[in-house]
Amino acid sequence: MRKTLILTTALAGFAIPATAQELTVMSWGGAYEVSQVEAYNKPFEAEMGISVNMVAADNPATPIKAQVEAGNVSVDVADVEYSDAIRLCDEGLLEVIDTSILPAAPDGTPAEDDFIEGALTDCAVANIVWSTVMAYNTENVEGTPDSIDDFFNLTDFPGQRGLRKGAKANLEMALMADGVPAAEVYDMLETDEGVDRAFAKLDTIKDSVVWWEAGAQPPQLLADGEVVMSTAYNGRIFNAAIGEGQPFEIVWDGQILDFDLFVIPKGAPNKEEALQYIAFATDTQRLADQASWISYGPARLSSGPLVGLYQDGETAMGPHMPTAEANLENALVNNFEFWADRDVELNERFNSWLASN
Amino acid sequence: MTDAAPLTTADGRPLKASLASAQARSRRRAFLLVLPLLLFILVTFVVPIGQMLFRSVHNDAFSANMPNLVAWFAENPAGTDPDEAAFAALAADLLLARENRTAGQIGTRVNYDLSGSRSLFTSGARSANRYEAPFREALLDKDEDWGDPQLWQVMRSASSAYTGSFYLAAVDATRDETGAITWAAENRQIYIDLFVRTLLLSALITFLTFLLGYPIAHLLATLPLRYSNLLMIFVLLPFWTSLLVRTTSWIVLLQQQGVVNSTLVATGIIDDGNRLSMIYNQAGTIIAMTHILLPFMVLPLYSVMRPIPPSYVRAARSLGASSWKAFRAVYFPLTVPGIAAGGLLVFILAVGYYITPALVGGASGQLISNLIAYHMTTSLNWSLAAALASILLGLVLLLYWLYDRLIGIDNLKLG
Numbered sequence: 001m002r003k004t005l006i007l008t009t010a011l012a013g014f015a016i017p018a019t020a021q022e023l024t025v026m027s028w029g030g031a032y033e034v035s036q037v038e039a040y041n042k043p044f045e046a047e048m049g050i051s052v053n054m055v056a057a058d059n060p061a062t063p064i065k066a067q068v069e070a071g072n073v074s075v076d077v078a079d080v081e082y083s084d085a086i087r088l089c090d091e092g093l094l095e096v097i098d099t100s101i102l103p104a105a106p107d108g109t110p111a112e113d114d115f116i117e118g119a120l121t122d123c124a125v126a127n128i129v130w131s132t133v134m135a136y137n138t139e140n141v142e143g144t145p146d147s148i149d150d151f152f153n154l155t156d157f158p159g160q161r162g163l164r165k166g167a168k169a170n171l172e173m174a175l176m177a178d179g180v181p182a183a184e185v186y187d188m189l190e191t192d193e194g195v196d197r198a199f200a201k202l203d204t205i206k207d208s209v210v211w212w213e214a215g216a217q218p219p220q221l222l223a224d225g226e227v228v229m230s231t232a233y234n235g236r237i238f239n240a241a242i243g244e245g246q247p248f249e250i251v252w253d254g255q256i257l258d259f260d261l262f263v264i265p266k267g268a269p270n271k272e273e274a275l276q277y278i279a280f281a282t283d284t285q286r287l288a289d290q291a292s293w294i295s296y297g298p299a300r301l302s303s304g305p306l307v308g309l310y311q312d313g314e315t316a317m318g319p320h321m322p323t324a325e326a327n328l329e330n331a332l333v334n335n336f337e338f339w340a341d342r343d344v345e346l347n348e349r350f351n352s353w354l355a356s357n
Numbered sequence: 358m359t360d361a362a363p364l365t366t367a368d369g370r371p372l373k374a375s376l377a378s379a380q381a382r383s384r385r386r387a388f389l390l391v392l393p394l395l396l397f398i399l400v401t402f403v404v405p406i407g408q409m410l411f412r413s414v415h416n417d418a419f420s421a422n423m424p425n426l427v428a429w430f431a432e433n434p435a436g437t438d439p440d441e442a443a444f445a446a447l448a449a450d451l452l453l454a455r456e457n458r459t460a461g462q463i464g465t466r467v468n469y470d471l472s473g474s475r476s477l478f479t480s481g482a483r484s485a486n487r488y489e490a491p492f493r494e495a496l497l498d499k500d501e502d503w504g505d506p507q508l509w510q511v512m513r514s515a516s517s518a519y520t521g522s523f524y525l526a527a528v529d530a531t532r533d534e535t536g537a538i539t540w541a542a543e544n545r546q547i548y549i550d551l552f553v554r555t556l557l558l559s560a561l562i563t564f565l566t567f568l569l570g571y572p573i574a575h576l577l578a579t580l581p582l583r584y585s586n587l588l589m590i591f592v593l594l595p596f597w598t599s600l601l602v603r604t605t606s607w608i609v610l611l612q613q614q615g616v617v618n619s620t621l622v623a624t625g626i627i628d629d630g631n632r633l634s635m636i637y638n639q640a641g642t643i644i645a646m647t648h649i650l651l652p653f654m655v656l657p658l659y660s661v662m663r664p665i666p667p668s669y670v671r672a673a674r675s676l677g678a679s680s681w682k683a684f685r686a687v688y689f690p691l692t693v694p695g696i697a698a699g700g701l702l703v704f705i706l707a708v709g710y711y712i713t714p715a716l717v718g719g720a721s722g723q724l725i726s727n728l729i730a731y732h733m734t735t736s737l738n739w740s741l742a743a744a745l746a747s748i749l750l751g752l753v754l755l756l757y758w759l760y761d762r763l764i765g766i767d768n769l770k771l772g
Contacts (some may be wrong), residue, residue: 344465355547355550
């Protein structure tokens with residue numbers, strides 16, 4: 001009896017690595033992760049027989065960089081922001097992805113032409129367009145904030161503010177609130193005066209800021225009344241407002257658009273499966289499906305017409321997308337080259353600014 | 358029988374040798390018993406700390422990836438202006454960096470010493486296949502910052518894998534274009550303030566735990582056992598509770614919409630618009646850390662106070678001392694070893710505390726350990742993190758030495 005037990009255990013031990021098809025995907029947690037599990041992972045598991053293990057991070061770019069540099073990679077696919085995809089690729093920390101593996105659109109348009117311009121890079125394939133927006137809790141704000149200036153207006157809209165802990169997006173928003181047109185923001189940030197000006201603007205609200213790090217925090221902070229306004233990822237606010245009935249409103253003025261892209265860390269344990277996953281998840285139907293779980297725009301043109309209703313069966317997703325016509329009036333597209341090159345030094349400056357009184 | 362025959366064992370071996378071998382055997386056995394612990398300490402303590410110290414002076418991201426320029430620096434002594442050969446070497450290395458995708462690492466390394474130079478390398482490498490002789494003009498044409506003497510000074514110092522520049526950066530200093538040490542730009546200075554803040558806050562927290570812990574320990578030590586055991590549970594229960602649970606319960610209590618603020622508003626002590634901010638700032642760090650570290654003060658104090666016979670104070674009183682005098686002259690001096698032990702324990706724990714300030718400290722309540730963690734996990738500047746950690750280690754050892762000189766380590770009593 002005991003011998004059989006040992007034997008079967010040993011056999012099982014050998015059997016698992018041989019047949020186990022498991023893929024580890026690192027994403028951002030919360031409502032966004034749910035949308036990816038529902039739209040990508042479940043059909044992928046059903047079709048390919050490869051189980052997908054989802055892990056969450058505040059920003060997957062950081063842990064995967066640490067993993068590759070330490071030579072201990074456990075993640076096969078990671079979901080990162082545009083500038084991080086470029087930066088990590090520059091540093092040789094990502095596998096190069098051959099875009100010819102991506103399926104064509106249903107009408108036959110090759111993937112290269114079907115993806116939005118810029119959505120395919122050497123090492124990364126975009127899945128969504130998202131944006132950093134300002135949002136507020138209607139129950140705790142008197143009046144209607146309608147522009148990015150109002151985020152910095154503590155007189156008319158008193159109360160704590162939530163901001164992501166880091167330089168990216170905050171500097172751009174500060175300049176836009178200071179009256180710099182969206183088109184000139186990055187030119188201005190290239191100069192020391194521009195950076196000084198952005199920090200000076202942030203100084204005006206520094207004492208009232210609660211800093212968040214995970215994307216799931218802003219809806220929580222707003223719901224708790226810990227802050228009255230916060231910057232947030234638009235999809236998180238949408239899901240809290242429409243999905244959970246929270247009294248949140250988004251101010252689209254001054255929104256900052258960005259891609260999220262799938263990358264494969266160098267030395268990923270299951271590279272072949274990772275490529276299969278990326279090709280599967282970014283096909284036309286899958287991207288359209290994801291948009292019915294969270295209000296992020298699909299990165300393929302052919303997915304647009306397929307986007308329908310939210311999971312409640314009545315909310316049309318169109319107007320909630322960051323790319324909707326009405327929401328683009330004063331929008332900024334994240335300059336990935338700027339952040340790929342300046343991320344380190346501006347965060348250094350940001351940290352010393354944050355620590356000083 | 359003139360010669361005394363040497364003492365032998367039953368099998369004829371000299372007793373001395375037999376005894377020595379038996380002792381050696383038992384010593385070996387004893388050593389084998391502690392071997393696991395020794396290995397454990399070596400693997401988990403000595404090696405990582407050694408690696409950390411090594412990393413703080415060693416970084417080869419530049420020297421390993423820019424072979425041509427490293428060779429040029431080796432041939433030309435410091436102070437040589439970069440000539441065409443130098444720019445040709447630079448262009449060749451940038452091309453190499455483009456092929457190997459190492460421009461980011463190189464740029465990051467140089468950027469540590471000269472902020473703003475990272476983009477020079479990444480964008481320089483992206484167009485590296487287009488440079489043609491004369492390389493000096495080609496590179497300066499691409500970006501005139503390539504001619505910056507400070508950049509060349511930094512590249513020269515980075516061309517050796519061994520550097521002290523991380524220690525300089527860790528104390529807010531840098532080198533100017535002549536190689537002389539100067540302070541970093543004002544808006545980048547951060548670490549000295551944080552070291553000072555860490556030491557001051559730790560001292561304050563130690564003092565607060567002493568103020569709160571001394572009476573508790575005294576009460577515990579003087580009550581009859583059955584009561585004091587019960588009270589001891591109240592001291593130990595939070596001690597056994599997860600650190601995260603205790604920290605997050607302070608968030609629940611102290612946040613603006615939290616229990617304390619709501620109670621104050623409900624009782625009319627403050628109005629709704631003026632809720633106190635007691636968390637996500639320095640106050641939050643002080644309150645939460647004082648609470649969490651309190652048992653480390655109470656327990657050594659208690660263990661010192663318990664054996665002090667109450668008759669000492671009674672004797673002092675009966676000889677005419679006032680109660681204050683009896684406390685000052687008799688009781689207090691007897692508890693000093695406990696205060697010393699508790700104080701040292703709390704202070705050293707507080708200096709390296711990380712998770713509580715990270716959760717409740719906001720911006721103004723961050724300690725140096727939070728910046729070390731930031732450089733370990735987010736900016737991935739491991740060399741700087743190692744330099745900061747080494748300085749912190751040095752400071753703690755220095756304080757320990759001072760303590761030994763002033764109070765004497767023999768006076769320490771942990772129980």
